Amino acid sequence: MASSPTSSALPATTDSLVIGDRRxxxxxxxxxxxYPSLExxxxxxxxxxCDIVTVAVRRVQTQADGHVGLMEAIDWQRIxxxxxxxxxxxxxxxxxxxxxxxxxxxxxxxxxxxFIKLEVIPDTRHLLPDPIGTLEAxxxxxxxxxxxxxxxxADPLLAKRLEEAGCATVMPLGSPIGSGQGIRNAAxxxxxxxxxxxxxxxxxxxxxxxxxxxAMEMGADALLINSAIALxxxxxxMARAMGQACEAGRSAHRAGRLPARAEASPSxxxxxxxxxxxxx
Numbered sequence: 001m002a003s004s005p006t007s008s009a010l011p012a013t014t015d016s017l018v019i020g021d022r023r024x025x026x027x028x029x030x031x032x033x034x035y036p037s038l039e040x041x042x043x044x045x046x047x048x049x050c051d052i053v054t055v056a057v058r059r060v061q062t063q064a065d066g067h068v069g070l071m072e073a074i075d076w077q078r079i080x081x082x083x084x085x086x087x088x089x090x091x092x093x094x095x096x097x098x099x100x101x102x103x104x105x106x107x108x109x110x111x112x113x114x115f116i117k118l119e120v121i122p123d124t125r126h127l128l129p130d131p132i133g134t135l136e137a138x139x140x141x142x143x144x145x146x147x148x149x150x151x152x153x154a155d156p157l158l159a160k161r162l163e164e165a166g167c168a169t170v171m172p173l174g175s176p177i178g179s180g181q182g183i184r185n186a187a188x189x190x191x192x193x194x195x196x197x198x199x200x201x202x203x204x205x206x207x208x209x210x211x212x213x214x215a216m217e218m219g220a221d222a223l224l225i226n227s228a229i230a231l232x233x234x235x236x237x238m239a240r241a242m243g244q245a246c247e248a249g250r251s252a253h254r255a256g257r258l259p260a261r262a263e264a265s266p267s268x269x270x271x272x273x274x275x276x277x278x279x280x
Contacts, residue, residue, distance in 0.1 A: 015250070015254065017199060017221060017222050018199070019115075019147065019149070019168050019169055019199055020114075020115070020147040020168045021147075022080065022115075022147075024051040024052060024080070025051060026048075026049050026050050026051045026052075026243070026246075027216070027221065027222040027223065027246050027247075027250055028048055028049065028050045028212075028222065028223055028225065028242060028243050028246040029050055029051075029052040029053070029054060029082065029201070029222060029223065029224040029225070030044065030045055030048050030050045030052075030053055030054075030224070030225060030226060030229060030239065031053065031054050031055075031224070031225075031226030031227075031229075031230070032053060032054065032055050032056070032070055032074075032226075033056060033059070033226060033227075033230065034178075034226065034227055034230035034231055035230045035235060036230075036235070038069055038070065038073045040230075040235045040236065041070075041073065041230070041235075042073055042074070043235070043236040043239075044229050044230070044235040044236045044238075044239035045074065045079065045239070046236075047236040047237070047239040047240040047243070048229070048239035048240065048242060048243045049240075049243040050079070050243070051079065051080055052079070052080045052081075052082050053074060053079050053080075053081065053082065054081075054082040054083070054084045054117050054224065054226075055070070055081055055082070055083055055084065055101075055104070056084055056086040056087065057083050057084065057085065057086075057097050057098075057100050057101040057104055058085075058086065058087045058088075058097060059086070059087070060104065071104075071107070071108065076108035076109055076110060077109065080110070080113070080115070081104070081105045081108055081110055081113055081115070082115050082116075082117050082149065083098070083100075083101025083102070083104055083105060083115065083116055083117065084101070084116070084117035084118075084119055085097040085098055085101070085116065085117070085118055085119045085120070085137075086119050086121075087119075087121075088119060088120055088121070089120070089121065089122040089130075090120065090122070090133055091120055091133040091134075091136040091137035091140070092137075093120075094118060094119065094120045094133070094134075094137040095137050095140055095141060098116040098118065098137075098141055098146060099144075101116050102114060102116070102146070114145055114146050114147045115146075115147045115149065115168075116141060116146050116147070116148055116149065117149045117150075117151060117171070117224075118134060118137055118138055118141065118148050118149065118150040118151060119151045120133035120134045120137055126176055127176055127177045127178075128153060128173075128176065129151050129152055129153060129173075131152065131153065131155060131158050134150050134151070134152060134158075134162070135158065135161060135162060135165065138150050138162055138165050138166075138167055139165050139166075142165055142166035142167065147168045148162075148166070148167045148168060149167070149168060149169045149171055149201065150162050150167050150169075150170060150171060151171045151173070151203055151204070152170060152171060152172055152173070153172065153173060153185075154172040154173060154174075154185035154188035154189050154192065155172075155188065156188055156191040156192050156195060159172065159192045159195070159196060159200075160195060160196075163196060163197060163198050167198065168198060168199075169198050169199045169200065169201050169221075169222075170192060170196060170198060170200055170201070171200075171201045171202070171203040171224065172185065172188070172189050172192055172200065172202060172203070173185070173202075173203055173204040173205055174189070174202050174203075174204060174205035174206055174211070174215060175204065175205030176204065176205060177204045177205070177227070178204070178227040179204075179205055179207075180205065180206075180207030180208075180227070180228060181205050181207070182205060182206065182207055182208075182211040182214075183202070183205070183206070183211055183214055183215055183218075184205065186214075186218065189202065189215075189218065189220070190218055190219075193218060193219040193220060194219075199221035199222060200219075200220050200221050200222075201220065201221060201222040201223065201224055202215040202220045202222075202223050202224070203223070203224040204224075206223065206225050206228055206242075207228045208228065209238075209241045209242055209244070209245035210245065212225065212242050212245040212246055212249065213245040213246070213248050213249035213252070214249065215249065216245075216246055216248075216249025216250045216252070216253055217249045217252050217253050217257070218253070219253055222246075223242075223246055225242050228242065229242060
């Protein structure tokens, strides 16, 4: 089997991301779609510092535009593949494509890779995931031994149901796919983070690094960012910025922000100041 950064044990003190039985050093996941070229994709993956890259199984199968040669363009000894079921409108379709995704990972040399990013999206206009179909597919895939990462609306109750079904993460959208609208569902995502016992990965809608940092400051465990990187004027530079923002947001969350106040609070002590003598 090809070696990967997830296979080696990291020190217990390392703030690493754990999904299923795998440990990752980066909390940023990236994608493979929408890049102007394979070379731009390769440079962006390297610049981002990511360990996980998601691949649309159907697009690789059909050699869709931008995906010809993709499998050969990525170093699967270093990058962990996250096959996804993009393009599936029903639970049944998603289950079939997930099985193909597992075989795709094996072809890349990752014999023990059971990861699948589950997408069930019948809505071709707004690209919003189907909660019922997603839950149905997740329950079946968990039974089949998959490590399921489901893409969902920011629905705290659905997130909990998926966790209870055995999913390895939940992946609420910040805003619609490719919209670049940022974190439009902050209150619900905060509830998901508060109640989850599995990693919460904010997926879709992040457009700029400040939004990536915001999601991590809220307590998200990881981010999946594709369009904002691939469609940037300089994809590699944006990938680097997103990686830095992800790290900064995580560090800020762990550090703990100061409490917000209604009034100003001086940063310098008010006692012992040099000034007029008492009674002057």
